[in-house]
Amino acid sequence: MSEILTKRADDYAQWYNDLVLKADLAEHSDVRGCMVIKPHGYAIWEKMQRALDEMFKETGHVNAYFPLFIPKSYLAKEASHVEGFAKECAVVTHYRLKSDPEHGVVVDPEAKLEEELIVRPTSETIIWNTYRGWIKSYRDLPLLINQWANVVRWEMRTRLFLRTAEFLWQEGHTAHATRQEAIEETERMLDVYARFAEEWLAMPVLKGIKTASERFAGAEETYCIEALMQDGKALQAGTSHFLGQNFAKAFDVLFTNKENRQEHVWATSWGVSTRLMGALIMTHSDDHGLVLPPKLAPVQVAVVPIAKNEEQLNAIRAYAQPMLAALRTKGITVKFDDDDKKKPGWKFAEYEFKGYPVRIAIGPRDMENGTVEVARRDTLEKSVMQATDIADKVEHLLQAIQDNLYQKALAMRENNTRAVDSYEEFKVEIEKGGFLLAHWDGTPETEERVKEETKATIRCILLDGDQTPGSCMVTGRPSTRRVLFARAY
Amino acid sequence: MSEILTKRADDYAQWYNDLVLKADLAEHSDVRGCMVIKPHGYAIWEKMQRALDEMFKETGHVNAYFPLFIPKSYLAKEASHVEGFAKECAVVTHYRLKSDPEHGVVVDPEAKLEEELIVRPTSETIIWNTYRGWIKSYRDLPLLINQWANVVRWEMRTRLFLRTAEFLWQEGHTAHATRQEAIEETERMLDVYARFAEEWLAMPVLKGIKTASERFAGAEETYCIEALMQDGKALQAGTSHFLGQNFAKAFDVLFTNKENRQEHVWATSWGVSTRLMGALIMTHSDDHGLVLPPKLAPVQVAVVPIAKNEEQLNAIRAYAQPMLAALRTKGITVKFDDDDKKKPGWKFAEYEFKGYPVRIAIGPRDMENGTVEVARRDTLEKSVMQATDIADKVEHLLQAIQDNLYQKALAMRENNTRAVDSYEEFKVEIEKGGFLLAHWDGTPETEERVKEETKATIRCILLDGDQTPGSCMVTGRPSTRRVLFARAY
Numbered sequence: 016m017s018e019i020l021t022k023r024a025d026d027y028a029q030w031y032n033d034l035v036l037k038a039d040l041a042e043h044s045d046v047r048g049c050m051v052i053k054p055h056g057y058a059i060w061e062k063m064q065r066a067l068d069e070m071f072k073e074t075g076h077v078n079a080y081f082p083l084f085i086p087k088s089y090l091a092k093e094a095s096h097v098e099g100f101a102k103e104c105a106v107v108t109h110y111r112l113k114s115d116p117e118h119g120v121v122v123d124p125e126a127k128l129e130e131e132l133i134v135r136p137t138s139e140t141i142i143w144n145t146y147r148g149w150i151k152s153y154r155d156l157p158l159l160i161n162q163w164a165n166v167v168r169w170e171m172r173t174r175l176f177l178r179t180a181e182f183l184w185q186e187g188h189t190a191h192a193t194r195q196e197a198i199e200e201t202e203r204m205l206d207v208y209a210r211f212a213e214e215w216l217a218m219p220v221l222k223g224i225k226t227a228s229e230r231f232a233g234a235e236e237t238y239c240i241e242a243l244m245q246d247g248k249a250l251q252a253g254t255s256h257f258l259g260q261n262f263a264k265a266f267d268v269l270f271t272n273k274e275n276r277q278e279h280v281w282a283t284s285w286g287v288s289t290r291l292m293g294a295l296i297m298t299h300s301d302d303h304g305l306v307l308p309p310k311l312a313p314v315q316v317a318v319v320p321i322a323k324n325e326e327q328l329n330a331i332r333a334y335a336q337p338m339l340a341a342l343r344t345k346g347i348t349v350k351f352d353d354d355d356k357k358k359p360g361w362k363f364a365e366y367e368f369k370g371y372p373v374r375i376a377i378g379p380r381d382m383e384n385g386t387v388e389v390a391r392r393d394t395l396e397k398s399v400m401q402a403t404d405i406a407d408k409v410e411h412l413l414q415a416i417q418d419n420l421y422q423k424a425l426a427m428r429e430n431n432t433r434a435v436d437s438y439e440e441f442k443v444e445i446e447k448g449g450f451l452l453a454h455w456d457g458t459p460e461t462e463e464r465v466k467e468e469t470k471a472t473i474r475c476i477l478l479d480g481d482q483t484p485g486s487c488m489v490t491g492r493p494s495t496r497r498v499l500f501a502r503a504y
Numbered sequence: 505m506s507e508i509l510t511k512r513a514d515d516y517a518q519w520y521n522d523l524v525l526k527a528d529l530a531e532h533s534d535v536r537g538c539m540v541i542k543p544h545g546y547a548i549w550e551k552m553q554r555a556l557d558e559m560f561k562e563t564g565h566v567n568a569y570f571p572l573f574i575p576k577s578y579l580a581k582e583a584s585h586v587e588g589f590a591k592e593c594a595v596v597t598h599y600r601l602k603s604d605p606e607h608g609v610v611v612d613p614e615a616k617l618e619e620e621l622i623v624r625p626t627s628e629t630i631i632w633n634t635y636r637g638w639i640k641s642y643r644d645l646p647l648l649i650n651q652w653a654n655v656v657r658w659e660m661r662t663r664l665f666l667r668t669a670e671f672l673w674q675e676g677h678t679a680h681a682t683r684q685e686a687i688e689e690t691e692r693m694l695d696v697y698a699r700f701a702e703e704w705l706a707m708p709v710l711k712g713i714k715t716a717s718e719r720f721a722g723a724e725e726t727y728c729i730e731a732l733m734q735d736g737k738a739l740q741a742g743t744s745h746f747l748g749q750n751f752a753k754a755f756d757v758l759f760t761n762k763e764n765r766q767e768h769v770w771a772t773s774w775g776v777s778t779r780l781m782g783a784l785i786m787t788h789s790d791d792h793g794l795v796l797p798p799k800l801a802p803v804q805v806a807v808v809p810i811a812k813n814e815e816q817l818n819a820i821r822a823y824a825q826p827m828l829a830a831l832r833t834k835g836i837t838v839k840f841d842d843d844d845k846k847k848p849g850w851k852f853a854e855y856e857f858k859g860y861p862v863r864i865a866i867g868p869r870d871m872e873n874g875t876v877e878v879a880r881r882d883t884l885e886k887s888v889m890q891a892t893d894i895a896d897k898v899e900h901l902l903q904a905i906q907d908n909l910y911q912k913a914l915a916m917r918e919n920n921t922r923a924v925d926s927y928e929e930f931k932v933e934i935e936k937g938g939f940l941l942a943h944w945d946g947t948p949e950t951e952e953r954v955k956e957e958t959k960a961t962i963r964c965i966l967l968d969g970d971q972t973p974g975s976c977m978v979t980g981r982p983s984t985r986r987v988l989f990a991r992a993y
Contacts (some may be wrong), residue, residue, distance in 0.1 A: 044634065045578075046621065049571035051634055054649065057568045079546045082538035083623070083654055083670050084594070087601065089534075091609040101601040105573075106611050107623065108597045110658040112576065112590040120580040122595050122620055131611055132535065134572070134596065134623070145533065145540055154845070160543065165572055165654065169599040181572050356643070 020368075022302050027246040034296060035175045038305045038369050041292075048173040048180030055369060056292060058313035060183065063291060064163065066215050066310075067185065070207050076159040076187060081141050083165075084132035089140040093265040096139065099232020103169040105134040105180075134167040139233060139284055142188045143262040150190055150280055152271045157200070158190040176293035177250075177504055184288035190280045192272065194259070197281035198236075201257040204285040205238040208253035216291065217308040217420040218242050218298045219428055220252060221450070223475025223499060228459050231284075235259035241474045241499065243428040244297040247448015249474050249501035252294050255285035293504070298424050299393075305370030306392055308420050309413040316342060316349045316409060317366045321359045321378035328353060334382050334402075338375075341406035347413065367392060372416050373409060393419055434497065438465075438488045441500070445471050450501050452480070454494035456487035465489060465500070474499045509857075511791050516735040523785060524664045527794045527858050530781075537662040537669030544858060545781060547802035549672065552780060553652065555704050555799075556674065559696050565648040565676060570630050572654075573621035578629040582754040585628065588721020592658040594623040594669075623656040628722060628773055631677045632751040639679055639769055641760045646689070647679040665782035666739075666993050673777035679769045681761065683748070686770035687725075690746040693774040694727045697742035705780065706797040706909040707731050707787045708917055709741060710939075712964025712988060717948050720773075724748035730963045730988065732917045733786040736937015738963050738990035741783050744774035782993070787913050788882075794859030795881055797909050798902040805831060805838045805898060806855045810848045810867035817842060823871050823891075827864075830895035836902065856881060861905050862898060882908055923986060927977045930989070934960050939990050941969070943983035945976035954978060954989070963988045 020037065021029040035041050040056030043049075052060065068078070084107060091097045111126035135141065142160075150158060167181045187204060191197040205222055212220045220240035230237045234256035242252050262268070263279040272278050299306040309315050318335060322328035335351060342349045350371075352362055359376065366374050376388040387405060390397040393416045400408055431449030435441045444451055455461060455473065466472050475498070482496045509526065510518040524530050529545030532538075541549065557567070573596060580586045600615035624630065631649075639647060656670045676693060680686040694711055701709045709729035719726045723745035731741050752758070752768040761767050788795040798804050807824060811817035824840060831838045841851055848865065855863050865877040876894060879886040882905045889897060920938030924930045933940055944950060944962065955961050964987070971985045 042634075042637075044571045044630065046571045046573045046575060046630070049573060051571065052569040054566040054568045058566065060569075061567060077543040077547065078550060079543045080541040080549075080672065082533045082535045082540065083656065084535045084538060086535060087609060087611075090601075097601070097609055101603070101609060104599065104601050105596045105621070106598040106601065107594045108611065109595040110593065112579075112586070112593050112595065112622070114590070120576060120586055120590060122576075122597065132594070133601075141533065141535070145531075148531075167572065183569065 020302060020304060023245065030302070031293075031297060032175065034300055034305060040296070040305070041175045043175065046180075048170055050175055050179045050181075052183075052289070055313070059295070059307065059311055060289060060292060062311045062313065063215070064185075067211055067287070068163075070211060071161050071185075071187065074159075074203060074207060076161045076189075078162065079160050080162060080164070081138050081145060083135055085135050085138075085141045087131045087133055089144055090133050092140060093233045093261055096233035100136045100168070104136060105167045105169055107132040107134065135164070136166055136168045137284075137286070138162065138164070138166075138186055139188065139258070139262050139282075140266070143266040143268055143282070146188075146190055146280070147266055147268045150268055150270050153192050153273055156190055156192045156270060156280065157196060159187075159200075160189065161185055161187045174293075176289055176296070179289075182289045184286050186284060186286040189283045190263075190268070191283070192270065192278075192281070194281050197259075197283050198257050201236070201238055201255045201283045201285070204283070205240065205253075205255040208255065208285070208287060209240050211287075212240055212242065212252055212294075213421065215308065215310050216295050216298065217310075217417055217424060218252070218294060219421065219425040221475065221477060221499065222479070223477045225254075225475055226459070226462060226473050226498075228462060229473065231256045233258060233261050235261070238478075239475050241501075242294055242298065243431060243450060243501070244294070244504065245427065246297070247431055247502075249450065249503040250290075250294050250297070251474070251503065252291060253285070253287040256283060258282035258284060299420050300370070303395065304368035306420070307370035307372060309372040309417050312348075312370065312372050314348050314350045314371055315413055316347055316373045316375060317362070317371045318349060318351045318375045318377065319359050319362050319366075320351075320353055321376055323379075327379055328355070330379075330382060331377050335377055338387070338402060338405050342409060345406050345410050347406070347409065363390075367395075373412060375409075391416055393423075436485075436488060441465075441471075441488055442469055445469050445500070445502065448502070450474070450499055452497040453488045453500055454485040454496075455498050456490050456492035456494055461487060461489050469502075471500045471502050474501050474503060509791060509793060512734065519791070520782075520786060521664065523789055523794060529785070529794070530664045532664065535669075537659055539664055539668045539670075541672075541778070544802070548784070548796065548800055549778060549781060551800045551802065552704070553674075556700055556776070557652075559700060560650050560674075560676065563648075563692060563696060565650045565678075567651065568649050569651055569653070570627050570634060572624055574624050574627075574630045576620045576622055578633055579622050581629060582722050582750055585722035589625045589657070593625060594656045594658055596621040596623065624653070625655055625657045626773075626775075627651065627653070627655075627675055628677065628747070628751050628771075629755070632755040632757055632771070635677075635679055635769070636755055636757045639757055639759050642681050642762055645679055645681045645759060645769070646685060648676075648689075649678065650674055650676045663782075665778055665785070668778075671778045673775050675773060675775040678772045679752075679757070680772070681759065681767075681770070683770050686748075686772050687746050690725070690727055690744045690772045690774070693772070694729065694742075694744040697744065697774070697776060698729050700776075701729055701731065701741055701783075702910065704797065704799050705784050705787065706799075706906055706913060707741070707783060708910065708914040710964065710966060710988065711968070712966045714743075714964055715948070715951060715962050715987075717951060718962065720745045722747060722750050724750070727967075728964050730990075731783055731787065732920060732939060732990070733783070733993065734916065735786070736920055736991075738939065738992040739779075739783050739786070740963070740992065741780060742774070742776040745772060747771035747773060788909050789859070792884065793857035795909070796859035796861060798861040798906050801837075801859065801861050803837050803839045803860055804902055805836055805862045805864060806851070806860045807838060807840045807864045807866065808848050808851050808855075809840075809842055810865055812868075816868055817844070819868075819871060820866050824866055827876070827891060827894050831898060834895050834899050836895070836898065852879075856884075862901060864898075880905055882912075925974075925977060930954075930960075930977055931958055934958050934989070934991065937991070939963070939988055941986040942977045942989055943974040943985075944987050945979050945981035945983055947979075950976060950978050958991075960989045960991050963990050963992060
């Protein structure tokens with residue numbers, strides 16, 4: 016295997032696309048905007064799902080499943096919600112095809128639905144319509160439910176993983192007795208996402224609150240985690256919404272409180288999607304292909320025997336066997352690749368390109384010397400190690416790779432985050448990429464002007480950022496604090 | 505909690521529906537034919553998924569994900585396939601809504617799709633269109649891929665889990681170089697399903713081949729597993745299809761064989777769905793509620809303290825703690841329910857109704873005597889046990905329950921499977937329910953006549969059934985062997 020990859024410095028967007036295709040992560044399907052997630056990509060997504068699902072369960076959530084279809088009238092019940100999603104809806108209007116002698120298979124006009132169904136772009140409406148039947152009293156609260164599902168938003172310009180018409184995600188939908196509890200839940204789940212991003216994806220994130228114009232359609236407050244990609248563009252990696260009582264009011268979801276009075280329920284929703292695959296790729300990968308943090312690598316260690324003949328191969332198998340067993344005992348996933356239809360060089364290139372964190376090669380000389388050759392994907396360094404305690408050594412190495420990837424990404428972000436004080440300086444600096452911290456007067460007009468003139472958006476108001484007041488870089492009006500700007504995916 | 509459940513003997517269909525609703529497994533949504541799978545139901549489905557997924561991976565399969573939508577023309581490419589699915593398709597025709605001053609939110613007529621999209625009823629067509637790009641040479645084969653997904657078939661008469669417009673399932677789609685390999689794969693996956701049904705669901709199944717009229721639309725041969733429900737009706741619990749070269753031909757999927765010649769690829773597909781939830785319920789549950797085999801129970805053991813005051817409760821907590829730890833060390837899932845808002849009697853009823861396999865109660869006298877009270881859900885027996893080695897005892901008990909459920913279901917099936925020789929006898933016997941083994945002349949006409957006159961269908965031609973020839977019970981014409989008849993879900 017010798018896949019040719021566009022260099023990042025030459026064309027980052029092309030590099031990304033090449034990598035996704037050639038590392039067998041995903042490809043475009045014939046259905047406009049819908050992707051096929053290939054086995055190598057899906058295996059990484061499965062590891063993300065497993066880790067997130069455990070974190071959700073540890074924080075008291077359970078999974079459930081709600082319908083794919085939403086009656087049009089439900090979507091319309093929350094005014095700003097339908098406003099936000101109406102322009103990108105897949106609409107089911109009929110439920111039958113029939114044969115037509117002239118045109119082949121056609122939609123049967125007799126089978127028109129009385130009310131059109133929308134393929135869910137998100138499930139607040141169908142879920143809150145269901146919650147009405149589930150919530151009667153404060154004893155039924157909190158209701159802490161998550162769903163793993165596919166959703167559809169009819170995007171016109173799509174990019175694999177980053178923006179597709181259909182994508183996979185999880186959506187948490189919780190119901191609470193008080194405003195305060197719902198806000199705490201919103202923040203708790205933001206923290207879960209931040210922890211997942213940092214501990215599993217090895218991707219540092221900044222936590223903040225969106226401005227009104229970037230808020231989820233139907234939310235009172237949208238919290239987000241933002242990451243910086245290698246090309247200096249920001250990527251929103253997860254959002255957690257405090258929905259107030261908007262959906263409870265739209266769907267008449269009331270509960271009897273401890274004082275025996277009827278109140279509307281308080282809501283949150285929160286989600287991350289296969290977009291995280293794009294974030295993962297653009298945070299760590301290089302001109303040699305995919306780089307995976309060990310905790311998300313479907314196979315963490317590939318072991319390649321280098322043998323001239325079947326006899327040598329058998330000897331290497333015997334030599335490797337206790338090492339493989341020791342690695343597996345530690346819960347490390349290992350592939351011993353003795354497929355003799357492929358040459359070792361081809362295998363090395365394949366594992367490098369597909370991001371296997373550690374590759375071990377074993378040849379006849381290693382058997383003589385009691386050694387193995389260990390290559391790490393993140394730095395591309397190779398070293399010959401004594402085979403004694405190899406499982407311990409590899410375990411430490413995997414942890415070192417996980418840490419190194421995080422530290423490298425953190426350093427990159429820190430080197431590319433800076434404060435700017437004038438709009439002139441801002442316009443110059445934004446061309447270099449990165450996060451810019453600048454004062455803003457808090458108006459949507461100024462936000463929109465900056466966006467139009469520089470293509471930069473306010474990524475968020477940092478939760479734990481500097482709170483020193485100042486004056487807006489654009490209008491000079493008072494600003495309560497700096498906010499985080501960037502060009503974004 | 506004191507849910508009232510219709511008795512099975514009074515109205516089996518009503519009992520089933522009551523149970524699904526009241527045990528919080530699922531409910532109907534407002535979207536016609538689509539169900540909501542509630543947390544307790546979904547947790548069981550997750551355990552099924554996890555076990556099946558491991559079995560698929562052990563047999564060399566990997567997961568991937570393909571688009572939800574299928575262009576209408578793709579569905580039409582395989583003639584018998586579209587014939588089979590055209591009448592129950594959800595059709596997407598538009599991709600945008602808009603506001604209308606008079607009618608609120610309406611479908612935007614400007615946003616009509618050039619080609620309608622079908623919400624997948626199954627994915628052979630979109631997958632084989634994709635495989636064309638993945639398969640070039642015999643080296644790319646076999647391709648062993650599975651997908652976990654939602655699918656939609658517009659059923660007019662729906663029942664929770666058993667027949668719903670949207671359901672969750674897995675669909676395996678494999679590609680092979682030879683007819684023989686594809687047939688082996690079809691049979692291998694049928695065996696996986698049979699093993700899963702028997703070892704996990706504790707549900708005995710019969711393996712067989714469908715007659716031509718019951719074959720999957722597009723298959724050369726459909727294999728199935730059939731189970732007998734408590735009311736004497738059969739339920740098809742899983743199918744595995746040998747697709748021949750039908751889809752490869754419809755989508756031009758060719759490979760270069762070892763002799764360097766181009767050949768069409770051989771295919772299989774196989775699936776099980778949330779229908780298995782219905783099978784599980786109808787195999788084991790009783791007039792007291794849900795009965796779950798321990799291997800699929802989200803919580804296997806519920807421990808309920810019985811205390812008069814907080815001091816006693818604390819003493820019981822301390823007494824129970826080492827037992828809980830020992831149970832968890834064995835990988836047994838345990839819930840210690842010290843919620844003081846609910847009375848013990850309420851909890852007992854709840855755990856019984858929702859099918860927790862084992863319930864342990866601990867009161868003050870137990871502490872004095874060094875005992876616990878253990879109740880098993882399958883037989884409703886209670887016994888006082890010494891707390892010493894309780895984890896070992898519970899582990900054995902869970903295994904005993906798993907075995908007992910299987911044996912009971914097996915005995916039920918064996919008692920309700922019989923050979924009949926005349927059509928007169930058949931008509932009498934079919935009213936009693938159960939499987940009937942009878943001779944059939946092999947024609948669709950006879951099969952159809954039996955169906956119309958008795959509502960019984962040929963469930964399958966058993967893979968390992970009696971092969972003695974005879975004469976058709978209806979026409980008297982020669983029959984090569986008895987086939988399996990039943991009324992079915």
